[in-house]
Amino acid sequence: xxxxxxxxxxxxxxxxxxxxxxxxxxxxxxxxxxxxxxxxxxxxxxxxxxxxxxxxxxxxxxxxxxxxxxxxxxxxxxxxxxxxxxxxxxxxxxxxxxxxxxxxxxxxxxxxxxxxxxxxxxxxxxxxxxxxxxxxxxxxxxxxx
Ligand code: CA2
Numbered sequence: 222x223x224x225x226x227x228x229x230x231x232x233x234x235x236x237x238x239x240x241x242x243x244x245x246x247x248x249x250x251x252x253x254x255x256x257x258x259x260x261x262x263x264x265x266x267x268x269x270x271x272x273x274x275x276x277x278x279x280x281x282x283x284x285x286x287x288x289x290x291x292x293x294x295x296x297x298x299x300x301x302x303x304x305x306x307x308x309x310x311x312x313x314x315x316x317x318x319x320x321x322x323x324x325x326x327x328x329x330x331x332x333x334x335x336x337x338x339x340x341x342x343x344x345x346x347x348x349x350x351x352x353x354x355x356x357x358x359x360x361x362x363x364x365x366x
Contacts, residue, residue, distance in 0.1 A: 223265035223366040226289040230297030231273040247350040282309040291360040295320045307336040318356045321346035
């Protein structure tokens with residue numbers, strides 16, 4: 222059965238809890254439930270992991286090899302800074318879909334650069350929490366499963 226790892230980076234644990242005017246009222250746990258039902262209805266599995274620590278995210282990418290078929294990654298602010306995440310993705314030989322809740326290109330200049338895009342198969346941004354199910358479907362199609 223297809224298995225997709227959904228990986229979330231720094232501060233995404235605060236979704237729905239702080240600054241709802243910026244990121245909305247949907248919590249990360251709501252997003253996880255949404256992804257779990259979406260996957261169950263379509264016959265694939267998702268595993269969820271969130272960390273505020275760059276090294277823990279690198280470890281999760283390494284550990285995904287031989288366990289998962291693809292990774293859906295919202296690297297949060299590490300998107301714009303992390304060569305370590307870029308290198309981990311380049312080394313793992315799994316398709317990665319980059320995901321952002323907000324349209325990073327309509328925001329501050331510093332959010333326009335992504336180290337993840339350079340090694341991702343594609344990127345979804347600007348559709349809020351719905352982007353997660355779009356990302357899951359895009360990866361499944363990419364895998365041809
Ligand atoms: O739009 C996205 O999904 C981002 O990856 C979110 C990151 C941001 O740094 C990226 O540029 C775009 C920030 C996530 C922070 O989430 C918070 C949620 C609630 C309260 C504070 C931060």
